Amino acid sequence: MIRILLAEDDTVMREYLSRALERSGYAVSAVDRGTAAIPLLESEHFDLLLTDIVMPEMDGIELAQRAGEMVPDLRVMFITGFAAVTLKAGKSMPQARVLSKPFHLRDLVLEVDRMFEMEHASGNI
Template sequence: MMSLGRVLVIDDEAIVRISCQRVLTPEGYDVVVTSRGDEAIGLLEKERFDIVLTDLKMPDMDGLEVLKTIKERWPDIQVIIITGYGTISTAVQAIKLGAFEYVEKPFTPEDILNVVTKARQAKGS
């Protein structure tokens, strides 16, 4: 089966990383997970990704910082923000910074699959 794209999931909660992997891998996505924003940037420097799902609140580098860095250096990557601290102002800020979409925890497998599918279609891959 051909990969539908490479997805990088950044979240300090293992359950979120595992959930995303469990939902996306059987659908044909090549999924890589990491718990840290700085580690994610390191991975992005070495490998190609189509879509990034990043948590907003992380200990080392927050999701908005990760988003800004990705959009500056790899503008064609679609970035989806995941957060359990969903505030409208943060969502608006993330979208202004170039986020494709915003998903609030707790999310369903369908939520993740739908947003990743939309991001892939918008990217035109």
């Protein structure tokens, strides 16, 4: 099963995203800030970091960069409601996907599915 680490400081959004991904067959661990994600990355295996960009303490870009150092093959998807931040994310982590708010939960699940299509098709996961 594909494991997703979700970092989102908005409680309602975090619960919404977690439920939608779990209903689609993903295992989700959710935290409310980037600094809370680091210990999980050290102790557990994740296939995808799904992170909001604008969060207190540590923003999603810094979290993704730290996570990339810790887990080189970790995939990253940013979610944000700020266009300027989207550009910054693209420059900082060009291999990451960026999903702009507002988005439909179905679109999020489709994007995550696309990220893992090749593994599903080849049976690597």
